Amino acid sequence: MAAASRAGTPDGHPRARPADRREHILDAAEAEFARLGFGTTRLQSIADTVGIRTASLYNHFASKDELYAVVLERALEPVHALLDEALANREGSALPSGLMVAFADLYAAHPAIVHLFQHEMLVGTDAMHPLMRNWLTRLSEAGRTHLEQLYVAPGRWKPEEIPLLQLAMFNMVCGFFSAAPLHSVLTGSDVGSDRALAQQRAFLQRLEHALIRFQAPHEVSLASGFDEGED
8 A cells, every 4th residue: 555655646546747747737727717717716626627735736836826927928928929920020921821810720729818818808907917917018019019010111000000900800819719609609600610710710811901911801702711511
């Protein structure tokens, strides 16, 4: 019995390596923060999901705030990287598939990002966690730089309209995922289905052309992103 206890956890499961355990904690914490928001999430629930005691969680993260900070860093740094890539490729098109489509692809692969945003925005400006506020500021500044360098110079939008353009683009991309129940009611399909994602990608291409690219919206077909026979 003693030998088994040294080889594994008290319930007989193999002990995870520290690096693996840390990732398991981050996965569980991200899911909880995305589902409940920072204020409602309990460390006990995260520890239960991972299969450890709450006290053991503190061996990896000193506090709930520190855990939240690492979750946000891991989830939102790819968002910032997309904006950096757009600026690096600012000669010609922003990204091969368009920036809005690139964000939609990222959020489809990692929907927790949208829900992390959503929960903090719903609590209001005053109650928003400072860590999320810092990330929103950082991402907003990078997005504004991107839009100003690529789209203000041709005269399509006035500088004072850039924040409104940012907000519209954010809502168009994130709203598709955060309003999944409404999408199901309106279309009868799940936002995660291949067909729905293909339709959204094609729609965002048309929208981006209409807002920014000077290409007529009808030049990109909604049907271009999927085969007619696909479910």
